[in-house]
Amino acid sequence: EPEVTQTPSHQVTQMGQEVILRCVPISNHLYFYWYRQILGQKVEFLVSFYNNEISEKSEIFDDQFSVERPDGSNFTLKIRSTKLEDSAMYFCASSGAGRNTGELFFGEGSRLTVL
Amino acid sequence: DQQVKQNSPSLSVQEGRISILNCDYTNSMFDYFLWYKKYPAEGPTFLISISSIKDKNEDGRFTVFLNKSAKHLSLHIVPSQPGDSAVYFCAARESGGGADGLTFGKGTHLIIQP
Numbered sequence: 497e498p499e500v501t502q503t504p505s506h507q508v509t510q511m512g513q514e515v516i517l518r519c520v521p522i523s524n525h526l527y528f529y530w531y532r533q534i535l536g537q538k539v540e541f542l543v544s545f546y547n548n549e550i551s552e553k554s555e556i557f558d559d560q561f562s563v564e565r566p567d568g569s570n571f572t573l574k575i576r577s578t579k580l581e582d583s584a585m586y587f588c589a590s591s592g593a594g595r596n597t598g599e600l601f602f603g604e605g606s607r608l609t610v611l
Numbered sequence: 612d613q614q615v616k617q618n619s620p621s622l623s624v625q626e627g628r629i630s631i632l633n634c635d636y637t638n639s640m641f642d643y644f645l646w647y648k649k650y651p652a653e654g655p656t657f658l659i660s661i662s663s664i665k666d667k668n669e670d671g672r673f674t675v676f677l678n679k680s681a682k683h684l685s686l687h688i689v690p691s692q693p694g695d696s697a698v699y700f701c702a703a704r705e706s707g708g709g710a711d712g713l714t715f716g717k718g719t720h721l722i723i724q725p
Contacts, residue, residue: 500654502654529712531712531713531715537717538700538715538716538717538718539655539700539702539715539718540715541712541713541714541715542712543712544712552712554712587654587655589654599645599657599660600645600657600713601657602647602654602655602656603654604652604653604654605652605653605654
């Protein structure tokens with residue numbers, strides 16, 4: 497069964513460093529998303545991406561964050577100058593359908609720990 | 612501002628009985644609702660969804676009910692099995708020109724007791 501894969505599964509970084517989280521969405525999907533879950537809190541929407549551009553982003557997704565689809569298979573989240581409060585589980589998701597139909601398929605997540 | 616609320620952080624149910632997980636929402640622009648299940652150290656897994664034009668959707672042991680007037684939905688699992696022990700997230704999506712992303716509730720930790 498096709499699945500969304502994410503790397504790394506866990507990354508530890510020093511405050512102020514840049515981090516890139518990688519995702520390989522399901523191959524025929526067109527919509528890509530990043531979510532995060534801070535420990536003990538709810539899953540929060542960060543950004544959605546369609547047709548090689550951001551289609552929606554939340555208040556959390558400020559200038560510190562960027563997304564890119566550098567080739568036909570990868571979808572990356574870059575966090576510049578990480579802060580302690582960026583420590584969270586970051587989930588990539590993809591869907592084949594449009595915004596109002598179809599479910600999102602999530603990867604297993606990348607745990608980011610900022611020291 | 613919690614647009615999707617799951618007021619029970621945890622729920623304990625005996626194996627074989629019915630599990631009922633509840634979810635309330637405040638945003639009247641939501642018109643598509645989903646339930647996700649999450650095990651520790653894994654990503655959320657889609658369970659079942661319902662469009663606002665329906666009031667019930669059933670898939671095997673899982674049934675979702677939607678009461679639009681009350682802005683309430685519930686997930687029924689019957690019979691409950693040990694493998695159902697997980698955190699269940701209610702999620703909602705806006706219609707038309709609204710946000711792409713899903714808005715999640717905080718989750719309910721379902722514990723199935725043998």
